[in-house]
Amino acid sequence: MKLHIHNTFTAELPADPNKNNTRRKVFDACFSYVIPRIPSNPKLVHVADDVAELLEVKKDMNSEEFLTIFSGKKVYPSTQPYAMCYGGHQFGHWAGQLGDGRAINLAEVIANGKRWALQLKGAGETPYSRTADGLAVLRSSIREHLCSEAMFYLGVPTTRSLSLITTGDEVLRDMLYDGNQAYEKGAVICRVASSFIRFGNFQILAARKEIDNLKKLADYTIKYFYTHIKTEGAQKYIDFFQQVVTASLKMVIHWQRVGFVHGVMNTDNMSILGLTIDYGPYGWLEGYDPHWTPNTTDSQHHRYAYGNQPGITLWNLVQLANALYPLINEAKPLEAILEQYQKDFDKEYVDMMARKIGIVQVNESVERLIEGLEKNLQATETDMTIFFRELARVQKKNTSQEAFQKIHKAFYKPLEVSGATAEMWNQWFTLYISLLQQEEQTDEARKFKMYEVNPKYVLRNYMAQIAIDEATKGKYDIIEELYQVLKRPYDEQPEFEKWYAKRPEWARHKVGCSMLSCSS
Numbered sequence: 001m002k003l004h005i006h007n008t009f010t011a012e013l014p015a016d017p018n019k020n021n022t023r024r025k026v027f028d029a030c031f032s033y034v035i036p037r038i039p040s041n042p043k044l045v046h047v048a049d050d051v052a053e054l055l056e057v058k059k060d061m062n063s064e065e066f067l068t069i070f071s072g073k074k075v076y077p078s079t080q081p082y083a084m085c086y087g088g089h090q091f092g093h094w095a096g097q098l099g100d101g102r103a104i105n106l107a108e109v110i111a112n113g114k115r116w117a118l119q120l121k122g123a124g125e126t127p128y129s130r131t132a133d134g135l136a137v138l139r140s141s142i143r144e145h146l147c148s149e150a151m152f153y154l155g156v157p158t159t160r161s162l163s164l165i166t167t168g169d170e171v172l173r174d175m176l177y178d179g180n181q182a183y184e185k186g187a188v189i190c191r192v193a194s195s196f197i198r199f200g201n202f203q204i205l206a207a208r209k210e211i212d213n214l215k216k217l218a219d220y221t222i223k224y225f226y227t228h229i230k231t232e233g234a235q236k237y238i239d240f241f242q243q244v245v246t247a248s249l250k251m252v253i254h255w256q257r258v259g260f261v262h263g264v265m266n267t268d269n270m271s272i273l274g275l276t277i278d279y280g281p282y283g284w285l286e287g288y289d290p291h292w293t294p295n296t297t298d299s300q301h302h303r304y305a306y307g308n309q310p311g312i313t314l315w316n317l318v319q320l321a322n323a324l325y326p327l328i329n330e331a332k333p334l335e336a337i338l339e340q341y342q343k344d345f346d347k348e349y350v351d352m353m354a355r356k357i358g359i360v361q362v363n364e365s366v367e368r369l370i371e372g373l374e375k376n377l378q379a380t381e382t383d384m385t386i387f388f389r390e391l392a393r394v395q396k397k398n399t400s401q402e403a404f405q406k407i408h409k410a411f412y413k414p415l416e417v418s419g420a421t422a423e424m425w426n427q428w429f430t431l432y433i434s435l436l437q438q439e440e441q442t443d444e445a446r447k448f449k450m451y452e453v454n455p456k457y458v459l460r461n462y463m464a465q466i467a468i469d470e471a472t473k474g475k476y477d478i479i480e481e482l483y484q485v486l487k488r489p490y491d492e493q494p495e496f497e498k499w500y501a502k503r504p505e506w507a508r509h510k511v512g513c514s515m516l517s518c519s520s
């Protein structure tokens, strides 16, 4: 297997001189060198063949070398793996140093003319492991591997996942944080992204007043990942911040569009490139509910609930602005950018929702229509994915009753859709159809465009859980099946119709489906 190694992060940023793998605070450095743990009996479970292709290693997918390198068993020749130092705000509170506690960067490679960082997750302890073991279980690794790829094919900016490998080792976890510990199968995935730098990498340097290093990290990030910024001095960092705001806004608009709930939007889980990163207790909206969060750790405050994600993105950006401030020394331009975020978000959100309902000419009536829709979708439990997909079948000639029938299968409790609720829908469809009639596009053209933004297949919480339950028994077919379905989320794929279904009742309150903790 030939990887074209080209390290820049370790070559250009300050290293921790201490090479011992002891848990500690690491000062005056952006990373520490570490060696992955040797797994006792690594076995390949799944490879995302498109990612292998991206990295020019597809022909090596089934080789022994692939397995040894991407399980952490062997270090690739002439490379020096490392863990990054970062801090972060967790659930709104500054947590100090966090860092790659169970992520180990193998190297940066150039493949097909592009730069990629390769990172193992679950490959053992690092100086940043704090009180934990640096390992990951099969359950959470399946979730991250499949969801990274599903998000990519949905068109959502994300880190990717090359491979899923079981280690042959047992990992002790208290899955629900209720005192019931149990051994689970250990696993390692190899994540792939242009860079894994997070807001928290900047925050830790600012918090420690390591301003020289802060500047080095910002200059490095701009040089490689925001290459079009050509300004100098303070303006350079203002422009950088603006670009990160734009990228983060774009990411969260996509989340809202597909119904993805990240679950742990701490600032250490915010990529500086606006990529979705760190798939933990994430979930997908089934019933459309802005207050829903899959994360039981957040069940009291719902800080990271679906409807809060845009506001939390802004909150996190404020923390990034504070971290970059020492390079700018002027609050006004940063404040102006943050104020603009809210305005831009409001506009982008309406545009995105208008696309979801297939309307081209956005005006005040459309804004009212969208507000009304959000209210109706919450009136009774309504499946978000099915609703928007079926809505595309509505035609200009339909009566509001006929249109309503077309989306009927999105309701979880059809009997509740009567009286006032039915009347709300009747009024909504009357307005909707009248707006469709004012548009030039044909029903067929609208349907086609709506299908491009409203996926038919998403990684519903229960689907991931079925893959996990099977994998625990040593059967991995469902992982491959879901990987294939989710590669073409906007296509009809009648052969996979069974995955286009509302959450089954057994999954309503099942652990792993509606309830997830950070334990992974």
Ligand code: AMP
Residues within 6 Å of the ligand: 098, 099, 100, 101, 102, 103, 128, 129, 130, 132, 133, 134, 135, 136, 264, 266, 268, 269, 278, 280, 518, 520
């Ligand atoms: P999270 O918010 O789950 O992404 O993780 C918060 C911090 O805890 C990060 O610094 C992680 O690297 C660290 N962490 C999470 N799980 C483990 C683990 N099993 N072993 C070591 N560190 C971990």
Ligand code: MG
Residues within 6 Å of the ligand: 268, 269, 278
């Ligand atoms: Mg994290």
